[in-house]
Amino acid sequence: MWVFGYGSLLWNPGFEYSKKEIAQLGGYKRSFSMRSIHHRGTVENPGLVLALSADVESSCNGLAFKVKQGKEHETINYLRERELVSSAYLEKELLLNLKNGKSVQSLVYVIDEDHEQYCKLTLEEQAKIIAAANGGRGSNYDYLYSTRNRLTELSIEDPEIEDPEIEIEKTSNKNLEKSNSKGNLKNKTSSNKKAKVLNRRKVPSRNSNISERTDRYTIQITSKKMLKDAQLFSQELIKKGYDAYIQKVVFKSNETFYRVRIGSYDNHNSAKIAANALSKDLGMTAWVDFVRKEQ
Numbered sequence: 001m002w003v004f005g006y007g008s009l010l011w012n013p014g015f016e017y018s019k020k021e022i023a024q025l026g027g028y029k030r031s032f033s034m035r036s037i038h039h040r041g042t043v044e045n046p047g048l049v050l051a052l053s054a055d056v057e058s059s060c061n062g063l064a065f066k067v068k069q070g071k072e073h074e075t076i077n078y079l080r081e082r083e084l085v086s087s088a089y090l091e092k093e094l095l096l097n098l099k100n101g102k103s104v105q106s107l108v109y110v111i112d113e114d115h116e117q118y119c120k121l122t123l124e125e126q127a128k129i130i131a132a133a134n135g136g137r138g139s140n141y142d143y144l145y146s147t148r149n150r151l152t153e154l155s156i157e158d159p160e161i162e163d164p165e166i167e168i169e170k171t172s173n174k175n176l177e178k179s180n181s182k183g184n185l186k187n188k189t190s191s192n193k194k195a196k197v198l199n200r201r202k203v204p205s206r207n208s209n210i211s212e213r214t215d216r217y218t219i220q221i222t223s224k225k226m227l228k229d230a231q232l233f234s235q236e237l238i239k240k241g242y243d244a245y246i247q248k249v250v251f252k253s254n255e256t257f258y259r260v261r262i263g264s265y266d267n268h269n270s271a272k273i274a275a276n277a278l279s280k281d282l283g284m285t286a287w288v289d290f291v292r293k294e295q
Helices: 072-083 123-132 140-153 159-181 227-239 268-282
Strands: 002-005 017-036 047-067 089-098 103-111 212-224 244-250 256-265 287-292
Touching: 002 017, 002 089, 017 103, 017 159, 047 089, 047 123, 047 140, 072 089, 072 103, 123 140, 123 159, 140 159, 140 287, 159 212, 159 256, 212 227, 212 268, 227 244, 227 256, 256 268, 268 287
Parallel strands: 002 103
Antiparallel strands: 002 047, 017 047, 017 089, 047 103, 089 103, 212 256, 212 287, 244 256
């Protein structure tokens, strides 16, 4: 029995397997086209996750997992509980082409295009949702990053994954400019102690596949196209007592951004509480991400 992973199954399959192979599924397109009301969002504030929709001119590259012998029944039950929680996915047996030249029949979960959770959104709409949504399995941004990072490790490129992240960077910058024009970057009160500034002010030269420390979390405030703009904003935050630093990211499209981030937290919950407070204090959206390792 084989299972095809193209989203969270890539980095968190959750079942025992004996081997895995890079594989391609023809006739389907991967995109952020399913509203998540459990794992990465709620009914009131849905998130957005990847789904496969039929498209004869497209194909999707991912991982094929061969389920460990004797674990087939257990795996199917696990996957149905995980993937069919809201019946927005359909369970199918489809043919995969493995990188080694072989073909196998595999279990694949595709979107039910008649289901109310199926959607077609603009990049700007996708970015707005992914940057803010949270569900039972964590933040929507963590989902995007973890998936994109795993695909990068596998040398699989997909603009449907990278473009929303680039749009989040752009949207973050736009929101900051709008907040600044309204005078929303408030001064912190004198009762706040000046935070210790971490030794991370130099901008590392790295690509978008920045390795993370999964035991530490940080908060992203904004993203700038120009280093000098990020430095100026970071300096203002430091003056106000925030533990701000800059991180460079270069996407495969050769677009470069300088992320302005704050702090380092030992768990997601404390980082999320701090991010909510920062959003209110600064008058702009802040979100949680993994701390990236200096290299």
